[in-house]
Amino acid sequence: MNTTYINETNTIRSQKMLNISARVWFTIAVLGQWIFAFYVTTFYGTAAIEGNYQKWNEVLPHGYTEGATISNVVVGIHLLFAVIIIIGGPLQFIDKIRMRARSFHRWNGKIYLVTTFIAGFSGIYMILSKGSVTGWIGDISVSFNGILMMIFAVFAWRTALQKNFVSHNRWVLRLFLAVNGVWFFRIGLMLWLFIHGKPVGFDPETFRGPFITFLGFGQYLIPLGILEVYLKVKDRKIPLEQWSMTMVLFISIIATGIGVFAATVGMWLPRL
Template identity: 45%
Template sequence: MITTTDERLPDKATPPYTTRLLILSASAWFVVATIGQWLFGIYILLFYGKSTLTGDFEKWNNVLPHGYVEGDWVGNTVVGMHILLAAILVVGGPLQLIPAMRQHLPRFHRWLGRTYVTTAIVVSTAGLLMVWTRRGEGSSIQHISISIQAIYIIVFALLTIRYARARQFTRHREWALRLFLVVNGVWFFRVGLMGWILVNGGPVGFDPKTFTGPFLTALSIVTYAIPVSLLVLELYFQARQKQNKAFSLFTSALIFLCTVITGIGIFGATMGLWLPRL
């Protein structure tokens, strides 16, 4: 679950087929994930934008339990900002990781990067406030897990800034990739949930009314508290560095598997969540 923002190989070097396979697997996942990210971004803008422009704020509660509370203008403003900035993250994140954008539009890359990092910190902070002041459906483990993710986002964002300012661009890009993955924890959760429902033909392992159950507990842990996406990314970094044939083949196969799972989840989320609400 990574992207293709690695350092370029020397022009005259011909990378071994295992390296080319790693790059191909990463590129495939990135393309699929970008499509899913932008579909989610379009959904956010259309659903919340329409309800906001028409003054139908109660519609927020169809998606976010207690998302809108009559009379609580401070809390409602925080939720609204969180939603708007989330749209910026899911649209701008993939753009920031496309190598051509960095190479040919460096100024745009820098300004988008500053916007992305700042937005990530603001959204994660607002998310923490929402989780613990407007606790809706879900278990305490889910709330704790997503709070841990918010801490990841803030720390990774600060490290991304630090290495950019120090002009240590390889480390900067590595932390930017880590930041991208943890920022999209909610997206991974939704995609994973809808993929699970699609494969099983309905909710299995959880109660859709209370939004609790062993599957949701496990999913919140592996997307928020101990993100599998980060573990796969670290495997990718190690495979590129070690150039071990068996390890590279294993990592490539794992990334291709993640691509298939991500694609199934995106299809399920689009057909089961996003389109029906527009």
């Protein structure tokens, strides 16, 4: 009797801590993403309003090309959709909004899935037409990220139509992480520089090196991998696994928080 009670109590506590750690990470991540969205809107938006599109190239190499109308429009759409996605996406995971504003949840969800699909496609188009700063390996990693975004968006839409909401929620979570690959890259880079105090594992001039290659794929594969383990642990409800996953999320909370802080003060605010 006592053993059963202790086991049940431990399971409840481990599950509670797992949920709390996931929510804390999500909150920090969303705040960091909204800071990034503010930066993108202010920097690129101000330059566009002033007609100074060349300023885009200070941050996004070959972002604007004189006379390349189609390519420039694609870049503009990609940036606009990025802001819409970053702001609107997290709202889909807030329980109060989902339960009390179901119409908003449905329409915001539709906009989110459509814009993420288009953003994935436009991102691949940008890579094919302009290339990436990190070379052909970067082209592959970014293109694969775009493909994953489109696949996840399709499955999220399909499961919603089937009213398979458990599966739908998981596909949207995968999409949420894949879509924010660019954001993960930036906070990952700034976290790395914060830890070492200088560029390590890459050349800051050419922006090439083993760490950049690792981060190019890790920006979405690592978060997606952690998510898959988290979902399995949550389903299995084994206390030891849940405590272990809680520790992983605790480390992720610290790493994300430092990365967001370093990116904000070292990358985004100085350009505004």
